[in-house]
Amino acid sequence: LAKTTQPISMDSYEGQEVNITCSHNNIATNDYITWYQQFPSQGPRFIIQGYKTKVTNEVASLFIPADRKSSTLSLPRVSLSDTAVYYCLVSGAGTASKLTFGTGTRLQVTL
Amino acid sequence: NAGVMQNPRHLVRRRGQEARLRCSPMKGHSHVYWYRQLPEEGLKFMVYLQKENIIDESGMPKERFSAEFPKEGPSILRIQQVVRGDSAAYFCASSPQGGEKLFFGSGTQLSVL
Numbered sequence: 001l002a003k004t005t006q007p008i009s010m011d012s013y014e015g016q017e018v019n020i021t022c023s024h025n026n027i028a029t030n031d032y033i034t035w036y037q038q039f040p041s042q043g044p045r046f047i048i049q050g051y052k053t054k055v056t057n058e059v060a061s062l063f064i065p066a067d068r069k070s071s072t073l074s075l076p077r078v079s080l081s082d083t084a085v086y087y088c089l090v091s092g093a094g095t096a097s098k099l100t101f102g103t104g105t106r107l108q109v110t111l
Numbered sequence: 112n113a114g115v116m117q118n119p120r121h122l123v124r125r126r127g128q129e130a131r132l133r134c135s136p137m138k139g140h141s142h143v144y145w146y147r148q149l150p151e152e153g154l155k156f157m158v159y160l161q162k163e164n165i166i167d168e169s170g171m172p173k174e175r176f177s178a179e180f181p182k183e184g185p186s187i188l189r190i191q192q193v194v195r196g197d198s199a200a201y202f203c204a205s206s207p208q209g210g211e212k213l214f215f216g217s218g219t220q221l222s223v224l
Contacts, residue, residue, distance in 0.1 A: 034212055043115075043202045043215030044154070087153070091211075099144060099213065101154040 004088045009106040018075045020105050022088030025069045033064060033071045036087045038104070044087060048073070075107075083109045113137070115205050116185075117216035124193045125224050132188040132219045136205030143186045144204045144213060145178060154202065160186060190221075198223045 005023040012018045024033070032051050036044035048055055050062040050071070061074040075082055085104040116135040124130050136143050141162050146154040156170040160180040171178065175193075180186040190197055200220050204213035 032211075036213075041200070041218070041220075043204070043218050044213070045215065046212045049212055085153075099159075100156050101146070103153045 004090055004102040006086075006088055006102055006105045008103065009108065011108050011110070012078055014079055014109055014111055015077050018078050018082070018107060018109075020073045020075075020086055020088075020107070021070055022073070022102075023070045024088070024090045027068050027090055028092060030092045031068075031090050032092070033062065033068075034089045034091065035060070035062065035073045036089065036101075038085045038087065044101075047086075078107075078109045080109050080111070083107060115203060115214050115216035117201075117203050117219050119219060120217065121220045121222070123222045123224060126194055127192050130190040130193050130197070130221055130223075132190075132201050132203075132221070133185045134188070134203030134205075134216060135185040136203075137214050140205035140207050140214070142206045142208065143180050144206075145186075145188050146202045146204070148200045148202060148218075157188070157201075193221075193223045195223045197221060 032049055034049040035047040037047050038044040048057055048060050048062045050064055052064050055062045063072040085106050087101050087104040089101060091099050115137055118133050122130055143160045145157040147157055148154050158171050158178045159167040162180055163182050175191045177189045198221055200218045202215055202218045204215045206213050
């Protein structure tokens with residue numbers, strides 16, 4: 001499994017765009033990149049998943065360069081409620097394997 | 112379609128007792144993962160199961176911990192002779208196939224007195 005590296009923490013003001021980058025140098029050809037959000041005392045929640053280039057949904061965008069050795073989660077115009085821990089996970093779709101989370105990025109949004 | 116259900120939500124045990132944590136995956140999901148999380152820390156993988164099979168238990172302590180996912184019924188994480196260091200939040204997640212996106216339950220907060 002590809003190991004992931006993320007910043008430990010980030011701070012932002014409300015209304016700003018936040019970009020969280022995850023490094024995964026050993027990503028395999030059939031691996032997907034998935035991001036999760038976790039609030040205190042809750043289980044993680046799926047945000048977005050992608051394989052290459054750009055993926056966008058109603059919550060976030062995911063940018064993946066051609067070499068796929070990193071990915072960037074982009075949160076447009078964050079609000080206080082986006083304060084959470086964000087995890088990047090790399091795994092092979094359809095493969096039976098344990099899914100190991102990294103340390104995550106703790107995002108703190110303030111006024 | 113109900114999400115992943117974990118119970119109990121909170122569990123208090125005294126040292127030496129047994130703790131049983133239950134996880135009912137989403138309908139149609141045959142893959143279950145268990146994670147442990149200490150305060151202010153990330154999710155630590157414990158075990159990955161498919162129906163009636165343990166696929167990967169490399170994250171499980173060798174002693175006192177066991178997990179099962181029977182053909183019928185929920186997945187069970189069992190901790191025997193609990194110690195204070197077992198106090199943590201235990202999360203279960205399920206997926207329709209291995210390696211795909213996970214759906215998490217709300218977790219069980221285990222407190223060992």
